[in-house]
Amino acid sequence: MDDMKDKKIEEVLLKGTDEAVELKDMVWKNIENRLNLEERKVIPIKRRSFLKYGIVAAVLVIILLANTRYGSAAADKIRKLFVPNKTIEQNLEGTGEKTKVDLEISPMKYIIYLDKEMYKMDNIDGKDVITPKNVAQNLPEVSMTIEQVLD
Known part of the structure; x- marks a missing residue:
């Protein structure tokens, strides 16, 4: 038990x-x-x-x-690294296309590559305005404005 x-x-x-x-x-x-x-x-x-x-x-x-x-x-040295003109490849509507672009130096201290055959850059009232050279009559106006805004 x-x-x-x-x-x-x-x-x-x-x-x-x-x-x-x-x-x-x-x-x-x-x-x-x-x-x-x-x-x-x-x-x-x-x-x-x-x-x-x-x-x-x-x-x-x-x-x-x-x-x-x-x-x-230093900024000037960096700018010198950019070549004055070059050929880039870009896709337009799914097709690869080579485009020749030129270096543009703005008075506002920036640089941009621009296809001078298709576009022009004008400085209007202290603003850079990029517009197409060939403008179609039945299309609206197209442009890109770059401006420097200081506080």
């Missing part, structure tokens, strides 16, 4: 410990899931803040360099 009681007690204890092991595993899984969620939340915030500060620093460096003698000299 004592053997039966001992066996029942042993069975009850074994069943109880099985549940405890399962509960322990569940607790550890929950802890790991929470840690993974917190890591996911923390990483993007650090990246975003680093990206924000990096962009702000880059803009400040560009502004400071552009307003100095050395910055203007």
Whole structure:
């Protein structure tokens, strides 16, 4: 009779410990899931803040360099890297077409490649206006205006 009681007690204890092991595993899984969620939340915030500060620093460096003698000299060197004219390939209506473009330097201190056979660039009231040379009579006027706006 004592053997039966001992066996029942042993069975009850074994069943109880099985549940405890399962509960322990569940607790550890929950802890790991929470840690993974917190890591996911923390990483993007650090990246975003680093990206924000990096962009702000880059803009400040560009502004400071552009307003100095050395910055203007560096910008002139970069401009010299661009070839005066080149041939580019562009897709027009799904067909590849080679176009000869020429470098245009604006008084507003920017450069642009322009297809001089098709377009012309005029400076009107301090604004650069690019218009097509051949204008069809039944189509609306098309142009691109580039202007510098200062606060």
